[in-house]
Amino acid sequence: MRFIIILSLFFLSFNAAQAQQFNNFSLEVGGGAHFPFNPKDSKDQTSLSNYISMKQFQVSGRYMFNEKIGLKGQYAYFYFQDKENHLNKSAMHKVTLEAVYNLGNALNFNYAFQERFTLLLHGGAGISFLKPKESYDFEKIGNLQLGITPMVKISNQVAFYMDVTPVLNLMQHYSYGGELLNADYKAQSGFFLNANAGFVFYLGSRNQHADWY
Structure with missing residues (x-):
């Protein structure tokens, strides 16, 4: 019964999208830097600033139900490595599902800035798979995140974005050094800040996307 309800809602939203005069789908690709704050391994006196690096990237698919509200699914990869001791390292794969709210559209930013600038607020939950050093197993970590994304429209098909997203790891057993x-x-809670930039590619046959409609 639940499956039928979800399927019905999907078809209703799809039919509604067909009647709209803008595109709903977009693909985001970018990379940047991560800044870990905790947890810190009490046995390791290395500063967490040693793990700040540009070794991360992410790809997201976003669907806007209307000009203000949407959903985003994201995959992100992070590589943490001690700058002074390269043996201390870990890799993280993160998958999240988030709600998206177009603050720029809601506040008429598009008109004030000649329809070239907007601001997205996004937040949600997901799961990370952390691979410590010298281990073949992944630790599964639940996480929460809330971020903000300024965007600049380049054309009807492409926009440039920047993003700042704090990430809270709910139960983490391994340090960033593995x-x-x-x-x-x-377990301890973990926290790191993710800052990245990239491009949004708008998909669809209509001239405008919901971000700028």
Whole structure:
């Protein structure tokens, strides 16, 4: 029964999108830097600033139901490595689902800035897969995030974006250097800031996307 309801809602939203005069889908591709704040391995006196790097990228698919509200699914990859000791390292794959709200459209930013600038607010939850050093297993970590995305329209098909997103890891057992944080396997919360930039590619046959309609 639940599946039928979800399927019905999907078809209703699809039919509504067909009647609209703008495109709904977009693809985002970018990369940037990450800034870890915690947890810190008490056995490792290395500053977490050693793990700040540009070794990350992400790709997202976004669907706007109307000019203000949408959903975004995202895959992101992060590589943490100690600048002074390259043996201390970990890799993280993160998948999230977020709600998106077009603040620029809601506040008429598009008109004030000649329809070239807008601002997206996004937030949601997901799961990360952290691979510690010298391990073949991935730790599964639930996470929450909330970010803001300024965008500049280049053409009807492309926009440039910048994004700042704090990420909260709910239960993390390994440090960014790949070490077990606690011998008793007690989890800690983790937190890092993700800053990146890239391009939005608008998909569809109509001239305008919902971001700029």
